[in-house]
Amino acid sequence: MLDVARLQLLAELRRYGTMGAVALAMSYSTSAVSQQLGKLEIEAGVALFERAGRGLRLTPAGERLADEADAVLEALERAESVLAVTPDDAGEVRLGVVPTLMWTAVPQLRTLLAAEHPSVRLSVSTFEPEEGVSRLLARRLDIMVTDEYRGLPRKRQSGLRREPLMRDAVTATLPRGVPADVDPRELDWVFEAQGSEAERWALSICREQGVEPNVRFYTPDLALQRHLVLSGLAAAFLPSVMRSDGDEYLPVPGFPSDLERQLYAAVRPGSGERGAVRATVTALRSTLNRLFA
Structure with a gap:
């Protein structure tokens, strides 16, 4: 019988393309990943991957097995979810959030969970969206809260479900x-990190208004962007979660007033059925709408 842990490594190899990247994502050594995938090939009796430039790609047999590996891992998570259903939704939930939400929403989220679901054991880490989604796919998170700007949809990841x-x-x-x-056209601007989806979105909005922005600062830290605005150093695209501190914020003239982003929780379909995960997503939605809607 094929080993489930090795099947997961094969699925991650398809996702990341190198054994070093798989090792980093899964907290293994590269040699351990190589050894385990070698054993999987022996178990399968066929070649599962081959060299492709500096990386690796799956053979047709490896692709088919990786598809089955994803299905097996999802089925196992669903089975665990069935067993994990308890009257008080007890269980550990590993939550990833974009940095802004750590200090704007997480304290209230923990308070709400403590009152309504005291048996949920919540741990929270901050990640930029791309890294957080990768960790979610690698089963190192149960929920990743991220965003999507109107007009610039993020690439949908197979194996994940979005909860608005x-x-x-x-x-x-x-x-x-x-x-x-x-x-x-005379303003200095601060945008998110160069090459990010948020930076591309901001650039497109400016150009739609006939403005080629003079970008002086790049940072994914929205709190720092707000600080630059309040210091008079740069204009910025600030979401409502960063404008709820009582300060006065004036809009850039001529820019649309209906810009928005969607915050959503990404979960894997299997683990997303666990009572503790469902309770956390519901509490997240309630907390965010209570604070900012």
Whole structure:
């Protein structure tokens, strides 16, 4: 019988393309990954992967087996979910969030879970969306909270399900002290990390308004973006979760007033049926809408 842990390594090899990347994602050594995949090939009796430049790619037999591996792993998670159903939804939940939500929403989330689902054992880590989704696919997280900007949908990942949490209004925001009727072409801007989906979205919005933005700062930290706005150093696209502190924020003239992003929880279909995971997603939705909607 094929070993389930080795099947998971094969599925991760298809996702990451190198044994080193699989080792990093799964917290193994590269030699251990290589050894276990070699044993899987012996068990299967066929070649499962081959060299492709500096990486590896699965053979046709490896692709078929990786498909079955994903199905087996999902079925096992569903079985665990059935066994994990308890009257009080007890269980551990590993939650990943984008950094902004760690300090804006997580304290209230923990308070709500403690009151309504005290047997949920929550651990929280911060990740940028791409890394968090990779960890979710590698079964190192149970939930990843991430975002998607209107007009720039993220690539849908097979093996994941999205649970909508809230719509978050985004405003092109003037730096403090800048006249409200300023020409947007004269502004300095702060965008998210170069090459990120959020950066591409912001650039497209500016260009739709006939503005080629003068981007002076790049950072994925929305709190730092807000600080640059309040310091009068840069304009930024700030979501409502960053404009709920009581300060006054003025919109960039001529920019759309209906910009938004969707916050959602990504879960694997199997683990997403666990009572503790369902309770956490429901509490997340309630917390975010109570704070920011």
